Amino acid sequence: MRDFHFPGRSPVLATNGMCATSHPLGAKVAVNILERGGNAMDAAIAGAIILGICEPQMTGIGGDCFVLWQEYGGGQIKALNGSGRAPAALDAAHLRDAGETIVPIQSPHAVSIPGAIDAFCHLSDTVGKLGLDALLAPAIVAAENGVPVAHRVAFDWARDAWVLQGKARNYYLVNGEIPQPGQIFRAPQQAEVLRRISAQGRDAFYTGEIAEDMVATLNLLGGRHVMEDFANVAATPTDPIYGAYKDIDVVEHPPNGHGATALLIMNILAQFDIAAMDPFGAERTHIEAEAAKLAYDTRNRFLADADYMTRLDHMLDVETAQHLAALIDPKTAIRNATEISENVHKDTIYITVVDRDGMSVSLIYSIFNGFGSGIASDKFGILLQNRGSGFTLEEGHPNELKGGKRPMHTIIPGMIRRNGKVIMPFGVMGGAYQPNGHARFASNLVDFGMDPQTAIDAPRAFSDRGDMKVERGYSDQVRRELADMGHDVSIPETPIGGAQAILIREDGVLEGASDPRKDGCALGF
Template sequence: MRDFHFPGRSPVLATHGMAATSMPAATLAALDVLRAGGNALDAAVAAVAVLCVVEPASTGIGGDCFCLYAPAGQKKVVALNGSGRAPAAATIDWYEKHGIAALENTSAHAVTVPGAISAWETLLAAHGTKGLDELLQPAIAYAEQGHPIHSRVANDWIGAIPKLQKNGTHKFLPNGGAPKMGDMFVQAELAATLKAIAKHGSKAFYEGPIAADMVAALRARGGLHTEADFAAGRTAAQFVDPITIDWQGRQVWQCPPNGQGLLVLMILGMLEGYGPAPDGALGTTRLHRHIEACRLAFRDRDAFLADPGQVEVPVGKLLDRSYLEELRRMIRDDAAMKHMPAAGESALPVHADTVYLCVVDRDGNACSFINSLFEGFGSGILAEKSGVMLQNRGFGFRLERGHPNCIAPNKRPMHTIIPGMVTQDGEAVMPYGVMGGHFQPMGHSLFLTNHFDYGLDIQEAIDLARIFPFKGKVQAERGIPADVIDRLNRMGHAVEHVDKPHGGGQAIFIDRKRGVLVGGSDPRKDGLALGY
């Protein structure tokens, strides 16, 4: 239990249903759906559609989606991959011929065909009880009538001004700058697009005038996209077999590659051999071990992770217990590793924006849902007639011939967004997630061990200060104690403070013995958990 002398908030408790999102309007939209008889998946789609309007730096219908869903009473976890693909013309030969050695985050070449709308429709057809015609209405209202800008959204917007200026996205720079907290922001073109999707489904997005507008915006900036690429994107979302690891008598679930959820399972598998560290959740030993396990997992990510539809990804080998034990033996408690035996630190940028939400309904269906443009405002390319901001997920590709994650026609890039789910005895225990680009595997594993290893309640486990090894540095939030930072530096870590906190997260614990839902939402964002 938290110390009530200090700032913070308690976990949220409810019995019938609960939603946790990064914006109050989205949480309320989800609860409205639950109270109107919809299930957890219906509520999640309504909530994420609202987030695509009111948190535009982090997510949008021009982005991608992944979902884990645990249907009540079925003792299974369903995974959906809603990530988009590169254009059919995106060959490494083309990039080499044109002297392009690296992708730029604001380039049309960093844009893959958005997968979110395909994913929403596919999920609802399989597991929902309501349609897009009903579930998109709250989002349409916010886009058409406007919504007030919240604090974290306003802060993120300021950081994206150069990107928006570079790509001429003036509609998102009212009066030449970012809107301030409390300013109203209207997206009339996006409202019209959402109305078309509500009426005609995904066909309205991937074919016809809306798709033509997106293609025109990309072609005008040198993109290789065609309307045929977008038409093919309508059926891109796929149900896939989730991956899992047994951990402390529970099962932790992730979507398989091309997402990086595999790393969560690897980190947990390495750390389980230790048990809780003797110095507690913010102790030097605990953080050092976690940093080193993360470094090893990211080494393997950058060597192997790619689209399994086009290359072989050795998931079984990477999750093999003997292999994880071998990795754990590389970690010394008295010093940081100076050299990795194979691929080094990630070459990808750390800063990214995403939304994560989770919902549990009265029947016990549990939904873990993540939707993203990748970096803030994605590519910064706006299809102006349709109001669609386009992602820059293709920035996750490499232009390195022969690398598993090299760009190729109709290929999915290595993806950072990862929803999480915990089950026990076949039943959902907790949908959870921690957003934040490349930080997400570290965030997932920190949160889970905070709660299950160190006994922090759901909200405390989300709140606790975070740390992340990246590009040879260890990026620490300001809440990491100074003496711990000093000891980590003396062990060989190069610790630096970060300007922006690491990610944000939500979780709902299902206490089946007492019939209670326990939720938490990250103070690093503007949202909250609510139940009824």
């Protein structure tokens, strides 16, 4: 139990249903859906969609999602890949011939086809109970009438608004200015898009006038997108992957997401006696950073669209982790580890819901960088993701940009099982940090016996392309010790990531935890 003399959050307890997410309006909508008789999937979809209005710099209908869920009575965890593909006519060779060495992150070539709407429609039809019109109604009202800009959202908006291009500035500035906390943000054109999806389903988004608007906008900027790219979008059911960390299994979404990276980090950490270390000391922080460096280098070599990746078993093999762990010097930072090549960002939303019947959902939904590509469709103001910048232009690489291919993705929903039973859906936002964050969350729970809220509140550090970012929650002494080990230490301007979790206790009580680094909360009934 936390010391009530100090600021902090108590876990949220409920028995009938719960949502934890990064904005209170998303949590409220999800709980409202549960109270109306919807299941956890209904609630997660409804909450996620409204977050695109509450946190437009993080997510929206021009983005992608990944989902893990377990239906009633336990059994198999299911997964759905709602990530989009590169336009069929685009190829890495085109960009190499133009002199590019990476996919330009604010260009139409970085815009992969949005996959989230198809995934949400599929899940509403096959898993949900209330129907798409009921799930989209709250977001339609919010987009039409507007929502007050929350404090963390305003902070991010000010940092990221510079990427907005052309008409995107009309849609995502308020009277031409970056909104301040409490100002109302409206998106009436998106309300119209959602109304059409509500009435006509996914085809309203992927064919006809709305798709034409996205294609025309991208083509005007030099994109190679065509209508068939949108019409052919289809979410892919797939099989989760998992790994053991002491007495728990951590379940992840398979590639093209990088959940395998989280499992590799945990396998490396398992080679050390982490539980014997100070949870907030330099020794643990150093070992974790070195494990992440090596695991991310492995990711950069192998991880790609599942249809192109051949080394997943290698990444998940404990022997691989043992070999990597042997490279770690407990006293000295690795200086020549291959640099993390990912275009780093911190812009994603995560939502988890558990209902009274035991269905649990772990859903993550993003447009990648802050405000994505910075490109919004001319007529409807759909802000388009830049997930295509997750590709490499390196010839022959499994993650090389090719038409119709999915890029390596950073967003990863998670679940924790004990003795074969799901006990906690969870997620950690924060771009490249996410696998590191999953491993730290699991270690906080298992190695140090923290409850979910304490595990989320705990300070974080992340070795990010040679920059050892150490939150202010650590002591100056720890920073000095890390610097003495050879880390280039800094205090990040923004906190590292954000997280939510719901613990399903043995007595049936739901215990929700939500990261104070974000505006959101856990809410139950």
